[in-house]
Amino acid sequence: MATPLLEMRNIGKRFPGVVALSGVDFLLQRGEVHSLMGENGAGKSTLIKVLTGVYERDGGSIRLDGRAINPHSPLHAQRHGIATVYQEVNLLPNLSVAENILLGREPRTLGKVNWRSMRRRARRALERLNIDIDVTRDLSTFSIAIQQMVAIARVLDISSKVLVLDEPTSSLDQDEVAKLFEVIRQLRSEGMGIVFITHFIDQVYAISDRITVLRNGSLIGSYEAAQLPRVELVARMLGKELTEFQRQDRPHGSSDGDDARPPFLKISGLGRSGTLEPVDLEVRSGEIVALAGLLGAGRTELAQLIFGVIRPSHGTVEINDKRVAVTSPKKAIMLGMALCPEDRKGQALIEDLSVRENIVLALKAQRGLFGSIGRRQQEAIAEQYIRALNIKTPSPEQAVRFLSGGNQQKVVIARWLAVSPHLLILDEPTRGIDVGAKAEVLKLILDLAGEGMSILFISAEMEEVVNVSDRVVVLRDHKKIGELRSGDASITKIMETIAQES
Amino acid sequence: MTFGRSRNILWSLAALAAVLLFNLLFTPRFFDLRMDSGHLYGSLVDILNRAAPVVLTGLGMTLVIATGGIDLSVGSVMAISGAVASILITVNHAPVAVVIIVPLLVTTIIGLWNGVLVAFLDIQPFIATLILMVSGRGIAQLITSGQIVIFTNRSFQFIGEGDFLALPFTVTISLLMFLVAFLGTRTTSVGTFIEAVGSNPVASSYTGIPSRMMKLIAYAFSGLCAGIAGLIVASDIRAADSNNAGLDIELDAILAVVLGGTSLAGGKFFLAGSVIGALIIQTLTTTILIRDINPAMALVVKAAVVIGVSLLQSSAFRARLALIPSLWRVRHERTAPEVGAKSLE
Numbered sequence: 001m002a003t004p005l006l007e008m009r010n011i012g013k014r015f016p017g018v019v020a021l022s023g024v025d026f027l028l029q030r031g032e033v034h035s036l037m038g039e040n041g042a043g044k045s046t047l048i049k050v051l052t053g054v055y056e057r058d059g060g061s062i063r064l065d066g067r068a069i070n071p072h073s074p075l076h077a078q079r080h081g082i083a084t085v086y087q088e089v090n091l092l093p094n095l096s097v098a099e100n101i102l103l104g105r106e107p108r109t110l111g112k113v114n115w116r117s118m119r120r121r122a123r124r125a126l127e128r129l130n131i132d133i134d135v136t137r138d139l140s141t142f143s144i145a146i147q148q149m150v151a152i153a154r155v156l157d158i159s160s161k162v163l164v165l166d167e168p169t170s171s172l173d174q175d176e177v178a179k180l181f182e183v184i185r186q187l188r189s190e191g192m193g194i195v196f197i198t199h200f201i202d203q204v205y206a207i208s209d210r211i212t213v214l215r216n217g218s219l220i221g222s223y224e225a226a227q228l229p230r231v232e233l234v235a236r237m238l239g240k241e242l243t244e245f246q247r248q249d250r251p252h253g254s255s256d257g258d259d260a261r262p263p264f265l266k267i268s269g270l271g272r273s274g275t276l277e278p279v280d281l282e283v284r285s286g287e288i289v290a291l292a293g294l295l296g297a298g299r300t301e302l303a304q305l306i307f308g309v310i311r312p313s314h315g316t317v318e319i320n321d322k323r324v325a326v327t328s329p330k331k332a333i334m335l336g337m338a339l340c341p342e343d344r345k346g347q348a349l350i351e352d353l354s355v356r357e358n359i360v361l362a363l364k365a366q367r368g369l370f371g372s373i374g375r376r377q378q379e380a381i382a383e384q385y386i387r388a389l390n391i392k393t394p395s396p397e398q399a400v401r402f403l404s405g406g407n408q409q410k411v412v413i414a415r416w417l418a419v420s421p422h423l424l425i426l427d428e429p430t431r432g433i434d435v436g437a438k439a440e441v442l443k444l445i446l447d448l449a450g451e452g453m454s455i456l457f458i459s460a461e462m463e464e465v466v467n468v469s470d471r472v473v474v475l476r477d478h479k480k481i482g483e484l485r486s487g488d489a490s491i492t493k494i495m496e497t498i499a500q501e502s
Numbered sequence: 503m504t505f506g507r508s509r510n511i512l513w514s515l516a517a518l519a520a521v522l523l524f525n526l527l528f529t530p531r532f533f534d535l536r537m538d539s540g541h542l543y544g545s546l547v548d549i550l551n552r553a554a555p556v557v558l559t560g561l562g563m564t565l566v567i568a569t570g571g572i573d574l575s576v577g578s579v580m581a582i583s584g585a586v587a588s589i590l591i592t593v594n595h596a597p598v599a600v601v602i603i604v605p606l607l608v609t610t611i612i613g614l615w616n617g618v619l620v621a622f623l624d625i626q627p628f629i630a631t632l633i634l635m636v637s638g639r640g641i642a643q644l645i646t647s648g649q650i651v652i653f654t655n656r657s658f659q660f661i662g663e664g665d666f667l668a669l670p671f672t673v674t675i676s677l678l679m680f681l682v683a684f685l686g687t688r689t690t691s692v693g694t695f696i697e698a699v700g701s702n703p704v705a706s707s708y709t710g711i712p713s714r715m716m717k718l719i720a721y722a723f724s725g726l727c728a729g730i731a732g733l734i735v736a737s738d739i740r741a742a743d744s745n746n747a748g749l750d751i752e753l754d755a756i757l758a759v760v761l762g763g764t765s766l767a768g769g770k771f772f773l774a775g776s777v778i779g780a781l782i783i784q785t786l787t788t789t790i791l792i793r794d795i796n797p798a799m800a801l802v803v804k805a806a807v808v809i810g811v812s813l814l815q816s817s818a819f820r821a822r823l824a825l826i827p828s829l830w831r832v833r834h835e836r837t838a839p840e841v842g843a844k845s846l847e
Contacts (some may be wrong), residue, residue, distance in 0.1 A: 065518070309708065334708040347708050352701035352769035357694055364691040365710040372690045 004064045005030045005193040006051075006082075006162050011216075012059035013046055024060075024219045026212055028162065033223070035196045035204045036216035039237055039295055039460070044197055047214065050361040052084050053077040064161065083155030084164040085470040090390060091151055093140035098122035102153045130184045135275040145176030154184065158200065164186065164195045166437040169203060201475055201499065203229060208381060215239050215433055228500030238495070243428050261285060264323060264422055264454045265337075267306065270315030276301045277479040278315055283423060288445065288455040290469035291342050292462065292494050299458045300342050300477035303425050306456070307339040308332040333366065338416035342427040342458070344405070348412040351401035355393050356382035356410050360399045363418045385414035390440060392397070408436025413444065423454040430464060442468055462491040514762050517811040523784050541624030545788060553784035553802060554672035555580070555731040559751055560758035560776040561683045562724030563615075568758050569720045570700040571620055572626035575612070576728040576755055579639020580748030583609050584731025585807040588651035588742035592660060598657040612638075613725020614718060621717035635752065643746035647656040652741045662738030672734055676777075679813060680829045684773050693771075696720060700768025703821040753781055761811050782811065 006028040013021040023042045028034050036044050047424040049055045051062065053071030061071050064080055071077035074084070091100045097117050099106075107117040131149050139147055148168055155163065165184070169177050184194055184207060196208060204211060204225070211228055213220040213236045220236045229386040246356040263282035271278040276298045283289045291299040304310045306317065308326035315324055319335050326332045329339070339345035350358055359382045360373060367373065373381075384398040393403055400411055409429055416424060425446065432436045447467055449455050459465050465472055472489040474482040474497045525532040525545075535544040560575040565571045586605040591595040596604075612634065620629035637659055664671040687693030696708045699713045706713050715722070735747050761767060761782055762775025790800040813819045 208697055210584070329708050330710040339708060341708060346702075347704050349700045350701045352697060353694070357697075361694070361698060361711070362709050364694060365712075367691070369695070369712070369715070370690050430507055430736075 003067065004028060004362065005032075007063040007066075008047070008051065008060065009063075010060040011050055011057055011062075013043075013049065013050055014058050019217055021050070021217045024214065025221075028195060030191045031186055032209045033194045033196055035198070035208040035211045036214065037211055037237055038220075039234065039328040042214040042237075044214055045166065046217070048129075048166060048195070048417065051077065051162075052082060052164065059111050062240075078155070078158055078160070080323060081161035082164070083160035083162065084338070084383070085148065085151045085155060085168055086166050090382050091139055091147060091154070093147075094138060096136050097126075097136040097139055097142070097150055100150055101135070101157055103123050103154075109454075113434055118475075121157070122153075128141055128156060129153055129186065129284060135246065141278045144337065145172050145179060148172070148176075148180065149183065156187075160192070161456060162193045162195065166197045166199075167199070168196075169200060169415060177203065200296060201233065201294075202357065202477065202501070204233075205230070205235055209413070213237055215435040230501070231496055233498045234294070234495045245489075256474070261287075263318075265306070265321060265456075266318040266321075268318075269318050270302075270305055270312050271316060272301075272305060272310060274314045275310065275478065276305060279473075279475075279480045281473060283454045283456055285422070285454055286449050286452045287471070288449045288457055288459045288469045290459065290472045291457075292465045292476060292499060293475035297475040297498075299475055301478065302426055302475065303339060303341075305426050306332070307337060310340075325471050326479060329424060330365075333362070333421075336422035338362070338419065338421035338423070340412050340416060340429055342407070342431065344408055344412060345432040345481065348415075349408055351399070353400060354397045354399050354412055355386070355403070356396035359385055359418060362415045365436075366419050371381040381418055385410075385417065389414055389417075389444065391496070404433075404437075405432060406433030406441075409437070409441065413441070417448075421453070423456065424448065425456040425458075427458045427481055428460065429457075430459060430461065462494055465489075465494065466491055505561045508712075510589060511763060511772060511778070513815050514775050514782070517761065517807075517814065518778055518785065521782060521789065521807065522632070524787055528787060531794065532789075537668070538746070541665045542669060544707070547669060548786050549669040549788050550657035550673045551782050551783065552788065553752060554670075554676045554734055555637060555748065556754045556758055556778050556780040556783055557676045558731040558734075559724075559755035560762075561679055561773060562720075562727035562775055563722040563752075563755040564759050564762070564764055564771050564776040565687070565696055566627070566724045567764055567766060567812070568696045568700045568768055568817050569611050569717050570703070571717065572631065572756065572766075573616060573721060573724045573838075574628065574631040575634035575638055576724060577748035577751045578635050578642070579609050579612055579725055580732030580735060580751065581639050581642040581742075581744045582612065582645065582736035583729040583740040585645040585651070585744055587658070587736055589645055589651055591653040591655045591777075591820060592651055598655065601655070601658050602661075602733065603734060606726060609725045609729030609732065610722050611725070613722040613839050615729075616725065617718035617721030620721065620753030621714040639744055642747075646742055646744055648744075649774045650741055650743045659740060662734045662736070675730065675734065679730065680773060680777055683723070687773070692716070692719060697770055701770070705749055707781050708764070717719070725798055757808065757830075758783055761808070761815075765814060782807075792803070794811045 004027045008026040009026045011021050024043065026047065026048060038044050038069045044087070046055065047190070047305070050057045051071065053073045053076050056072065058085060061070070064082070070079050071080060071082065081218060101122045106113045108114060111438055119135050126133065129149055129152065130322065133142065134145065139150060144212070166182060172180060198204060208225045210222060211225050211233065212222040213233070215237065221339045263281045263284050267279065267281045268315065269278035269280065279302055281289070291302060299459050301310070305312050306326070308331055311327065317324055324335055326335065345351070350361065356378055360378045363381070365375060379396060385391065386393060386396060391407050391410045391414065393407060400408060403411065413429065429441050440466060445455055445457060457469055466489055469489065470486045472484040472494060473480060474494060476498055484493055484497070532545050535546065536541055563573055563576065563608065581604040586608050591606060615632065616631050619625045620627050658672060662672065666674045695711050695716045698711055699716045703822045708839035714775060715762050732747060736742050759776045761779030762772050764771045764775060786804050790803060795803065
């Protein structure tokens with residue numbers, strides 16, 4: 001095989017306290033679309049940032065066309081012919097298309113910008129992508145897809161050998177994706193090497209020649225796309241061998257055959273255009289329903305729709321067979337729902353307040369401004385949950401920000417338990433907490449369901465999903481694609497569902 | 503860090519004590535008090551009296567800042583309050599209760615207006631309250647037809663000039679409003695909710711806290727406090743001076759809040775701290791006046807003290823201060839730098 005276009009060898013990158021990349025190899029051939037796959041935090045974007053000079057690597061070598069290079073800034077990488085188009089279009093919406101394409105490189109005559117030549121060059125750059133638009137119009141008047149094309153045209157005009165597309169399709173609809181793929185194929189036929197990053201598995205198989213999988217900052221392997229079945233890809237991303245899993249017995253009574261119970265929550269066709277396609281879902285009393293899927297599959301969005309954080313554009317919500325409109329989290333709480341959000345620091349904790357104040361907060365909110373709870377009673381409630389959930393804090397008056405992640409999570413759960421909701425939605429309750437706390441949180445979930453609480457459980461950890469839930473709803477690409485009953489739900493099954501072709 | 507709340511107050515108290523100590527040492531007769539026909543006189547009494555407008559606007563400002571906002575309009579609102587009162591006295595010859603209640607209603611509604619702009623229309627607090635800061639004095643002048651309205655009304659004058667329990671009545675007003683604010687926020691959920699909204703608005707809304715209501719309450723209360731301060735100033739000079747009543751007081755109020763340990767970023771608030779902050783500012787001003795310092799110099803002195811107090815309250819700065827001896831030790835004993843870091847805890 002000829003020398004690869006781009007050869008990254010043994011790349012290492014360390015941040016304080018974390019090894020982001022270790023010993024990663026990445027080879028890109030001319031005329032190849034190469035997908036970089038991995039869960040969030042796998043090291044994809046770190047690798048790209050090392051390549052484009054945003055980060056300085058701690059070890060390893062980068063060779064372009066056989067010559068060693070040392071990109072130390074995005075501009076420097078661009079001079080070598082490595083161009084990047086990011087997820088969010090980072091152009092200037094209030095300038096014309098032509099100005100955007102040639103910004104900083106305006107053709108000049110006697111020091112003055114030569115507008116005619118500028119328009120000509122912009123048109124030529126877009127022609128290469130088979131796009132014919134009025135280049136004098138403001139960029140903002142075009143769709144996101146066209147803006148993305150303009151971003152590509154801009155980097156192509158600088159004439160590049162390597163094009164990195166970082167999640168370029170996440171804000172595009174189907175037709176726009178098709179259009180983008182046409183452009184990618186065109187560039188591939190011209191001999192360019194293209195690195196493609198996306199969460200959408202269908203798109204990976206639609207466009208890539210090869211796939212490189214990263215996990216936890218390490219290289220898992222590079223494969224010919226045609227020879228890597230989807231299930232295998234998902235397994236490698238998640239780091240599970242297919243044979244490895246056996247379903248463990250549920251410690252609490254299985255609820256099989258209990259379907260006669262009326263659902264506490266029933267949603268029909270609930271969705272929001274651009275966010276989540278219509279989903280049907282039921283949760284019964286004492287039932288644990290899990291939402292499974294890869295990151296970015298739409299699990300959090302579904303939770304937020306149910307809890308009234310984002311407004312649905314269609315569909316209905318019924319609680320105890322009564323149709324309700326959940327227009328805000330406050331409304332959802334009044335209807336007996338509670339949400340422990342994924343982003344603990346950003347969306348749940350009030351870091352300035354103490355453990356006690358955080359625990360009684362939802363209860364206070366429920367009682368209103370003047371339905372005050374005496375200090376004694378607050379302390380009693382806080383003490384009760386600190387003991388029940390084994391929250392490790394020197395005192396209830398400790399500011400919550402000084403607690404460890406696991407204990408902070410328990411404080412958030414305690415906050416909701418204090419208002420005894422009918423339905424508790426837990427979005428990644430075990431993320432970023434240590435193993436011991438994880439086990440405690442999972443046991444708590446089972447206990448609560450045993451007491452009759454309905455639980456909607458979101459987790460990226462397949463074992464947790466399988467071990468804890470009565471039913472598993474599988475989402476992919478912002479769509480519900482399947483539902484597995486507790487008897488058939490295995491990790492293999494879930495992964496097959498995620499990987500099946502749509 | 504468990505005692506962060508009381509510790510912040512301690513730093514403010516220490517600063518106040520330092521300014522008083524300076525006066526004890528260098529300003530003769532600063533602490534002299536004398537009784538004359540049932541009234542107490544002296545520099546300390548004067549400080550308590552003069553501090554009232556900053557104490558009052560500072561209380562309102564504390565709640566507003568705790569929600570993550572700011573209220574620049576308090577000075578102009580004071581002018582409006584005085585203007586309304588003066589017209590009620592001179593034109594309508596209204597009874598004193600009306601002269602007090604109507605201006606306070608007006609300024610509370612003005613505060614609500616600020617709150618609506620911030621909470622419902624999502625206008626940045628700085629801009630939303632800047633609108634009234636700029637236009638408020640114009641409104642006050644429209645009310646008084648551009649005149650400085652001079653009045654005599656013995657009952658109304660009691661607010662700014664009267665004595666109660668041997669002390670100026672303004673001290674009673676300040677104390678009363680402090681109690682209203684303290685009990686209103688700390689015996690109900692209002693205080694916690696305001697702190698939650700200021701500390702993390704997203705998490706607050708996820709928890710079902712009525713964040714808009716909290717902002718409305720904070721701005722309305724600020725309007726009420728500014729209204730009372732406006733009545734005090736008008737009553738004290740027996741006139742409504744739309745151009746000068748409460749001029750630049752928003753800056754002193756913000757300063758009092760910050761000196762009191764409440765962060766401008768919002769979150770935890772300390773009402774007692776703000777009162778101490780206002781007293782620090784007034785003690786400085788009075789000191790400078792008594793010591794006959796060149797007025798131009800006076801502002802510089804004030805700035806220097808403010809910098810000092812702010813530095814004392816900065817935990818980053820205190821950490822560095824604490825490092826100095828250990829750095830010195832490290833250099834001389836060649837011990838590991840960790841020793842220095844440990845000694846910070």
